Amino acid sequence: MSDPDPDTIVGEFFALKRETDADFLVMQVGDFYEFFGEDAETVADLLDLKVSQKSAHGSDYPMAGVPVDKLTPHLKALVERGYRVAVADQRETADGHERAITRVVTPGTLLETSDADAQYLVAVVRTDAGYGLAFADVTTGRFLVTAVGDGDADDAADRVFAELYRFDPVEILPGPSVRNDDAFLDRVRERTDATVSVHRAEAFAPGRATHLTTEQFGPEALDSLGLDGGRDDTPEVQAAGALLSYVEETGTGVASSMTRLRRYRGDDHVELDATTQRNLELTETMSGSTGGTSTQGGREGSLFATIDHTVTSPGKRLLAEWLKRPRQDRSTLRTRADGVAAFADAALAREGVRESLGDAYDLERLASKAASGSADARDLLRVRETLALVPTVADAIESDPTLSASPLADIAARPDREAAADLRERLDALVDDPPATITEGGLFRRGHDDDLDDLIDRHEAVEEWLDTLADREKRETGITHLRVDRNKTDGYYIQVGNSETDAVPDRYDRLKSLKNSERYTTDALDEREREILRLEERRGDLEYELFETLREAVAARADLLQSVGRALAELDALASLSVHAVENDWVRPELCESGGIDVEAGRHPVVERTTEFVPNDAHLGGDRRFLVVTGPNMSGKSTYMRQVALVVLLAQIGSFVPAAAAEIEPVDGIYTRVGALDELAQGRSTFMVEMQELSNILHSATEDSLVILDEVGRGTATYDGISIAWAATEYLHNEVRAKTLFATHYHELTTLADQLDRVQNVHVAVDGEPPSSDGAASGSADEGDGDVTFLRTVEDGPTDRSYGIHVAGLAGVPDPVVERSRDVLEKLRAEEAIETKGGGADATKQVVFDVGSGQLQTRDDGDDAPATGASDEDPAGDRLDEETRAVLDELSGVDLTGTSPVELMNRVQAWKERLDE
Ligand code: ADP
Ligand code: MG
Numbered sequence: 001m002s003d004p005d006p007d008t009i010v011g012e013f014f015a016l017k018r019e020t021d022a023d024f025l026v027m028q029v030g031d032f033y034e035f036f037g038e039d040a041e042t043v044a045d046l047l048d049l050k051v052s053q054k055s056a057h058g059s060d061y062p063m064a065g066v067p068v069d070k071l072t073p074h075l076k077a078l079v080e081r082g083y084r085v086a087v088a089d090q091r092e093t094a095d096g097h098e099r100a101i102t103r104v105v106t107p108g109t110l111l112e113t114s115d116a117d118a119q120y121l122v123a124v125v126r127t128d129a130g131y132g133l134a135f136a137d138v139t140t141g142r143f144l145v146t147a148v149g150d151g152d153a154d155d156a157a158d159r160v161f162a163e164l165y166r167f168d169p170v171e172i173l174p175g176p177s178v179r180n181d182d183a184f185l186d187r188v189r190e191r192t193d194a195t196v197s198v199h200r201a202e203a204f205a206p207g208r209a210t211h212l213t214t215e216q217f218g219p220e221a222l223d224s225l226g227l228d229g230g231r232d233d234t235p236e237v238q239a240a241g242a243l244l245s246y247v248e249e250t251g252t253g254v255a256s257s258m259t260r261l262r263r264y265r266g267d268d269h270v271e272l273d274a275t276t277q278r279n280l281e282l283t284e285t286m287s288g289s290t291g292g293t294s295t296q297g298g299r300e301g302s303l304f305a306t307i308d309h310t311v312t313s314p315g316k317r318l319l320a321e322w323l324k325r326p327r328q329d330r331s332t333l334r335t336r337a338d339g340v341a342a343f344a345d346a347a348l349a350r351e352g353v354r355e356s357l358g359d360a361y362d363l364e365r366l367a368s369k370a371a372s373g374s375a376d377a378r379d380l381l382r383v384r385e386t387l388a389l390v391p392t393v394a395d396a397i398e399s400d401p402t403l404s405a406s407p408l409a410d411i412a413a414r415p416d417r418e419a420a421a422d423l424r425e426r427l428d429a430l431v432d433d434p435p436a437t438i439t440e441g442g443l444f445r446r447g448h449d450d451d452l453d454d455l456i457d458r459h460e461a462v463e464e465w466l467d468t469l470a471d472r473e474k475r476e477t478g479i480t481h482l483r484v485d486r487n488k489t490d491g492y493y494i495q496v497g498n499s500e501t502d503a504v505p506d507r508y509d510r511l512k513s514l515k516n517s518e519r520y521t522t523d524a525l526d527e528r529e530r531e532i533l534r535l536e537e538r539r540g541d542l543e544y545e546l547f548e549t550l551r552e553a554v555a556a557r558a559d560l561l562q563s564v565g566r567a568l569a570e571l572d573a574l575a576s577l578s579v580h581a582v583e584n585d586w587v588r589p590e591l592c593e594s595g596g597i598d599v600e601a602g603r604h605p606v607v608e609r610t611t612e613f614v615p616n617d618a619h620l621g622g623d624r625r626f627l628v629v630t631g632p633n634m635s636g637k638s639t640y641m642r643q644v645a646l647v648v649l650l651a652q653i654g655s656f657v658p659a660a661a662a663e664i665e666p667v668d669g670i671y672t673r674v675g676a677l678d679e680l681a682q683g684r685s686t687f688m689v690e691m692q693e694l695s696n697i698l699h700s701a702t703e704d705s706l707v708i709l710d711e712v713g714r715g716t717a718t719y720d721g722i723s724i725a726w727a728a729t730e731y732l733h734n735e736v737r738a739k740t741l742f743a744t745h746y747h748e749l750t751t752l753a754d755q756l757d758r759v760q761n762v763h764v765a766v767d768g769e770p771p772s773s774d775g776a777a778s779g780s781a782d783e784g785d786g787d788v789t790f791l792r793t794v795e796d797g798p799t800d801r802s803y804g805i806h807v808a809g810l811a812g813v814p815d816p817v818v819e820r821s822r823d824v825l826e827k828l829r830a831e832e833a834i835e836t837k838g839g840g841a842d843a844t845k846q847v848v849f850d851v852g853s854g855q856l857q858t859r860d861d862g863d864d865a866p867a868t869g870a871s872d873e874d875p876a877g878d879r880l881d882e883e884t885r886a887v888l889d890e891l892s893g894v895d896l897t898g899t900s901p902v903e904l905m906n907r908v909q910a911w912k913e914r915l916d917e
Helices: 009-017 037-047 067-079 153-167 182-191 207-215 219-224 235-249 273-280 303-307 313-324 330-345 345-355 361-370 377-398 409-413 417-428 449-479 499-501 523-556 558-583 638-651 676-680 685-698 719-734 747-753 805-810 816-832 880-892 901-916
Strands: 024-029 032-036 052-056 059-066 085-093 098-103 119-128 130-137 143-147 171-174 480-485 491-497 508-515 515-523 597-602 616-618 625-632 661-664 669-674 704-711 739-743 758-761
Touching: 009 024, 009 032, 009 037, 009 052, 009 085, 024 037, 024 067, 024 098, 032 037, 032 067, 037 059, 037 067, 059 067, 059 508, 059 758, 067 085, 067 098, 085 303, 098 361, 119 153, 119 235, 119 758, 130 153, 130 235, 143 153, 153 182, 153 377, 153 685, 171 182, 171 235, 182 523, 207 219, 207 235, 273 669, 303 313, 303 558, 313 361, 313 758, 330 345, 330 409, 330 558, 345 377, 345 558, 361 377, 361 523, 361 558, 377 409, 377 417, 377 523, 409 558, 417 523, 417 558, 417 638, 449 480, 449 491, 449 523, 491 499, 491 523, 515 523, 523 558, 523 638, 523 685, 597 638, 625 638, 625 719, 625 747, 638 661, 638 669, 638 704, 638 739, 661 880, 685 704, 685 719, 685 805, 704 719, 747 758, 805 816, 880 901
Parallel strands: 024 085, 119 171, 625 739, 625 758, 669 704, 704 739
Antiparallel strands: 024 032, 032 059, 052 059, 085 098, 119 130, 130 143, 480 491, 491 515, 508 515, 597 616, 597 661
């Protein structure tokens, strides 16, 4: 279909459509915004609109529209689905009207959000110097940059994704060099729900980006980036500049609320890679995931949902940010914990503060609305009411001896109280209950502006005259059924009932007749009507003008609003931590300089809410740096390890922790990896991913890190898995020296405790007893683990057996670990742990051994080993009961290559249950 004549409305639409690369264009046509053509059909489908046909030059075009005042919710709905929508507004001109695209609404620049969450737009730039990331939340004016550089490229990319996962952006602008990197973009789509938008490559150019960044944030901003040496080509600046130009070009007009460029560095922060953030279920649980493109689970049941008691949206955002960004810096952590402790000790005063905070509005968001010119009088009133809380909250803190002696007093004192009072006073000009529209007057109190007061006086005088007119006329004419009113078509009129129309004086001019009455006007009334219309219009105009001035004054103080907002948010977040600590009997952790992690009677912060939790201790440090955690299935190994990680993490956001006592030496990173088999149960991971992540841990963790390995190696054949786990343990112990918890069902690993100095065994006892801290699991068969565990059969031949090690190598697991895995495998084989039966070239070898004793044994036919060939002439056969034989038969019949690990696991589970009976 060729484009219609541009002189028609449809033609104009298509002409404008060519100017934009947005997904949809919506164009104002009088009182409606219309989509045409394919846009109309798609949007109508998405938003459930009616499609009609618009004719232009003999062709019909689909058309779907919404009334002007309904545009915002529809835009929001489209943008929240990830689309970018260009909006063409209609403007009156001398000869008719013209239409032009005034803005492009995108997920990252949508202002009309009702969601309390941060809404980040991010630009990612890659240069030879590494990655630069810039994040902006236009709804709050936050603007952050960071560099992710050095080290090898894979590491850097991993860290970029850790940041992306942390910020959970809604829209991503990939720079020129990442834009064509399919692997990168695939990972973006896999790891985030963000819309990927392509922004002009020139916007990322260093010179231009520096210019824009300097213009926006001032030359000091670049100094703060450490660029005073004249270098301006850093990837951070490129990302920042591109982001600024994008925001500007979408026409949202919020740039002025972005007052401060903040750079954050990784140094003080605790490394939490994306997998760890997900595994620890910080803000979302994993169970909701379906393995599709989304990485999002449910929020309910996450650590955040459990500990969040904030009463404001900014407080909620800040607490979530803290959780995703724990810190090492002891003084920051102590200051926060001091605040939590003070709030915990002064419960009454705390509740007073929280009650006041409950009346606070989202100042950061309001500052952005003021800057973009979209704030109405009610918004400015919210600013006023929130600013008024500054002294209230500060007084509440100062008047309590505990709170006033704590860092909370400093937080409350941080905002410029005088400036806040000044702005609040200016806002006192607004009436307490302003109308929703800002063009029709009624916004200001008297005393704000002399001209306005004059107008109001005259307006009110006329209104008074009109209000009393009916009484005067009744008195003068003697008519009883007489009233004065106003409507759109007749304007002001005097209405007289039919029975009394005879008494109407000559000066009444009849306007119209109704069924039971007549309507009149008079010269005097006409005159007053003209006057009141004039006054209303002038008042509306003047008030709008005054309002814009006031709104600009508020926008000009965006920095003040942000600092007040931030202080209130911090108080809210700290109070929230304190509420949770008090309600759940948490204790303040002691942050020590050395000594590792020492938790007494610790609990899992989420599980303890729903379960009668059995507390347990954790000691990691000194010669107990590496704990091998064993215990039967479902005994609580995973929970125990996560609990340790979460206690450390909570301590490192400044929170109290779920324990009877805790001493924590802050860690520089928390790394977790859950074995592929356990993740496969959630339908998403592969052994390759498991090995890549193990590799990442082995490369990134340091002596000061906490590493949690949960059944790593389980995703491959037994000996392969043991070998990898074994070698990784040695490497973590000897080279990395990280504090490590390693849960495994490979009891062989418990023997490592004898060989490596700092490795210790712990096991989870069954029947709900707390795990004894030093119980070496090896050699004891009393752990309720079942005496016999059947491990999977393996095909003969070296390739198959070392398949897992091969993959580990491919995934980038350090060479020494891969080599060592092969050694261990050889050793295990040499110890004849693998008993082979049958002799044919294509015979399947059965692997069976007793791990209950912790010993690897060689058995001959005729010994009392479980038979594996399970044939009729099996000599052991007559000593086995029927059920066992049936299980063995099934075992030998398993098609290994054709069965998924999950299915295998399920079958083994079922066999085990049958054998246990
Ligand atoms: P494993 O990793 O050993 O298979 P999990 O850690 O998955 O076991 O725990 C199994 C179940 O036991 C989970 O439902 C968990 O909530 C519960 N659980 C774990 N540890 C405890 C504990 N200390 N007290 C009470 N319940 C627990
Ligand atoms: Mg587990």
